[in-house]
Amino acid sequence: FCENDILPSSDGDEVWEFNITKRQWRHIKTAGKSPGPRTGHSMFPWKGDLYLWGGMMEERSGTPRRYYFTKLYKLNMTGKGPVYKWEVVKTRSQEPIGREEYAGVLYKGKYYVHAGNNPNVEGSALKDTWVLNLSNFKWSPLKDGPVTRHCHCMWAGNNKLYVLGGRTDIPQDPANFSLMNVSNPSIEDFVSFDLGTKTWKYEDLVGKYRPHDMSEFTVLPLYNKDGDDEPSSVVIWGGYRDPGRPKTMTLAERKAKFGEEHEEFRLPYKKRLLRFDMKTNVWKPLKPTSPILPKAQSFMCRLKSENGITHFLIGGGYGVDPDHDTRDLSERTRAEAHRLHQDAIALGHEVPADFESYMNAQQLSKHKPQYSNKVYEVLVTESFGERGEAGWSWNFFKLSADKLPGVESVLHPASPTLHNIVDLSLDDFLQPRVDSVVADDQNNLFGVRVKFVGLKGRQDLNGEVGRCGRWLSKTGRYEVFLPLYENGGKLGSISVKPENLLIADAVTTLEVEELLAYTSSDKRFPPVLINLARTSESDRPPLDDIIDPIPIARGGGVVPIFDTYRGPLSKEAHALLRTIANPEIGNDKMIACSLLAQKFSEEDRRNPNTKKMTESSIFFSDFVRDRKAKDSVRVASFEASMAKFSDSMVDEVCGKWLKVVVKLDGIHPPIRREFVVRPAMTLRALHDQVLCPIMGWKSNYHCYAFRKVFEDLEKLKDSCWIGPRTSTALDSMFMPLYVGGCVANDKQISIGQLYASEESDDNLKVQWVHDFGDWYSHSIDISRCDGQDVPSNANVGYLLGGEGLNIPEDAGGLFLYEQLIGKLTHRFPMDISDENGNCVSRDFTDPSSEHWWGYFNTEVRNKPNMQRSLGNPLEFNLDLARNDVEAAIRRPTQKSGRENQNVHSMDFRTGLIHEKDKKVSASQVKDATKLCAVCGVTVALRKCSSCKSVAYCSREHQVEHWKEHKSACKAVQKKSNK
DSSP states (O other): HHHHHTTTSGGGOOOOEEEEETTEEEEEEESSSOOSSBBEEEEEEETTEEEEEEOOEESSSSSSSSEEEOEEEEEEESSSSOOEEEEEEEEEBBOOOOOOSSSSETTTTEEEEEEEOTSSTTTEEEEEEEEEEETTTTEEOOOOOSSOOBBBBEEEETEEEEEEBOOOOOSSSOGGGGTTOOOOOOOOOEEEEETTTEEEEEOOOOSSSSSSSOOOOOEEOOOEEEEESSEEEEEEOOOOOOOOSSSSOOOOHHHHHGGGGGGGGSSSSSOEEEEEETTTOOOEEEESSOOOOOOSEEEEEEEEETTTTTEEEEEEOOEEOOOGSSSSOOOOHHHHHHHHHHHHHHHOOOOOHHHHHHHHHHHHHHHOEEEEOEEEEEEOOOOSSSSTSSSSSHHHOOGGGGGGEOOOOOOSOOOOGGGOOOOOGGGGGGGOOOSOOTTTTTHTTTTTTTEOOSSSGGGGGGTEEEEEEEEEEETTTTEEEEEEETTTTOOEEEEOOOOHHHHHHHHOHHHHHHHHHOOOOHHHHHHEEEEEEETTTOSSHHHHHHSSSSOTTTTOOEEEEEEOOOOOOOOOHHHHHHHHHHTOOOOOOOOEEEEEEEEEOOOHOTTTTTHHHHHHHHHHHHHHHHHHHHHHHHHHHHHHHTTSSSSHHHHHHHSEEEEEEEEETTSOOOOEEEEOOOTOBHHHIIIIIIHHHHHOOOSSSEEEEEEEESSSSHHHOOOOEEEOOOOOOOOGGGGTTTTTOOOEEESOBHHHHHHTTOOSSSOOEEEEEEOOOTEEEEEEEEEEEEOSSOOTTTOSSEEEEEEOOOOOTSSSSHHHHHHHHHHHHSSSEEEETTTSEEEEEEOOOOOSSSHHHHHHHHITSSTTTTTSSSSSSOOOOOOHHHHHHHHTTTSSSOOOGGGGGOOOOOOOOSSEEEEEOOOOOOOOOOSGGSSBTOOOOOSSOOOOEEEEEEEEEEHHHHHHHHHHHHHHHHHHHHHOOO
């Protein structure tokens, strides 16, 4: 475009080029007969060149004078650069008079011009219509429009020209004398010109959200696919509204005219996004995801349309200054303004008597428009629309029953989904490691299943099985818990003497099947809600705060953190949670535990108001310390065994590539991915830079762990978990409930070492859990790979394929995820909330409803792993997933212990979103040993064995780089040998 707004001389015209790929501006050189500086013109592309027509130039020297241009110019873009050449295009027949601020549109090989402004003619504003046939460059007049206007917009489609808004020199209401003095107020006038019948027609403004009076706005046609002549819809953005006189309106007047959007019209500049459907003629709002400053005269350019999403750029314009934005006022500010208003009236100042009119006048007087040169990339997706409307949302809504996710669990002692069926653990299927119940043996009996015998007061319980809890020294009894489904959902326990308890036999699968068939009640252990209150100054891992709390200073703040656990439990954890549960708010649907990370005094222990929380906190912290002490021995032994597998041993056993198949447990249809990786990749890098991107999870957000899977149940029970040594993720506080008190360091163990440690010739079976709260367990199968399906340019990992949907983070586990999809696909009713968030009804909805989109954007797009696309983020896209992996393996592996910094929430609503580029580029790591010297990947690296100063992801890249590295390598060796 030409940016020539009031330039001092004719040699000041400029042409700028914006590179969409690089996002860079370039001031380009031009030759030939330049059109000169001007404003209010327009340009349009035709057959590879750019054409310019109209506009105005103001001469500042001597007597001020304005020139309005009629010549047509072409900027030849098809010749050899870098200099583009201007030339005047000769047109045939009579041409339109010169003008500025007109509307022009290119449609089916013709350029249409409508109305505009030229004060040199009577009436200033115009209403004529012209067409330029680009096959012979002949101008022809068409029928005048119904009203004069300028600063309006026009688009074409359905063989019609559509004209909206603008400013006019005709009063909107001739009966209102105050408007007779207004030269050009903004109007809402919406008309169309039928190119076949050559007639004008007023279009009905259909829909709740009408454009209202507006001018200087921006229009963007949207097409279903590239190359279409007819737009499917049109988006209008921003604009300016001159209200005429009086310039202020009372609150009541604003509400009457603009309805629930009245606050949007306090200032003349607009930030509204509206979508006009070309098929239904309905106006609908597109809601921005974050506050956008109102602007007028912005420019927009469309980038591409795919999967129901249109990418475009928006920039420039003028409007609200971000440093002086007075639209949003606090209650305190409004109260102060109200006092000043009353004082002004009492002193006899000429101010509006109505407070809202006074506020509008104050904001307008203080407001100073600000020009902007910023350009943003924005995305627009479909809005809620008519029933049956095409688009990915309707395709998703109409998913067939065989493609809808459903929870399916396997009844087997080693099943990773056993906890989804019954409140038993792997331990309960093994023969207990204690023979009898004796007094004060809590260390061995805690969590063990015991059978009641010889009870006299509760003879109904004889023969039943419960779970042993604490030893109660004051009464000489054990606290024993009955299963919740056997105890009416009550959390309470009974106290039993040792002689009335026997060690229960190991559970069999047949017994569980009979139990499940006996009654239809839920046999699962309920979800566990833990509320941990800790000092507001703490940013440490939650477990550290529990076992070694920072004292809460007098007057210091306490911050509660909440999370819910839905995973399996060890036998000890069963008893632990029943012990510390709050019986006042828990039941068979949810167990609630309140903990306080604090060092307690004797006074705290005796205080009846804090006694339960104090006892629970101490008991939980003691449990964590005990698990950590017991597991540390096993972890140290496992880490030592892994360290024995050297790089050469791993290479010999694994070869160049390992093939990995990962499948989410407990869901159908399967969610499955298949990929290859280098054996040298650590498990930390595997999780953070490969598994999370391909499965759609958010990296460095939740806690996770791996373990080898064995068919032998005793080996499986003692299998060592591998994960981050420290984690600030909230769900890390659940680790002792099943994983253990500590884990082996995943930064020191590679996938190749794990594979090489497999004793049999079979494939290695691994369990990987992501998110200790929602507990998404995955089964991983690892085998050698000959590399035939691996592209030659693959570095350290490559995604071969996959199937199944992605799951939003924090969805609440598989059962709630199944319900979420059910609500979005008309299987379950959805809560319908009012504008205050209160549920007013339950009903089935579809993508024609704003409630459907509100639920989708809150429960799906709002999640941190769902924000990279405004298409269907639940859908697995192989190309996007490959791109995510390529980007991930080139960034530094994120450090554990910083997960709390990634906890955030964004409000995604239908419509507009600013999205950061996710480009595949070389890492910015400064340490040369932290990235491959050839391709820049940051995982599966090995240092040069001679100098240790550079690293490579493969032998091939080391050989490729040797010619360049040779001299530096020898210099380092020589220096180190001195």
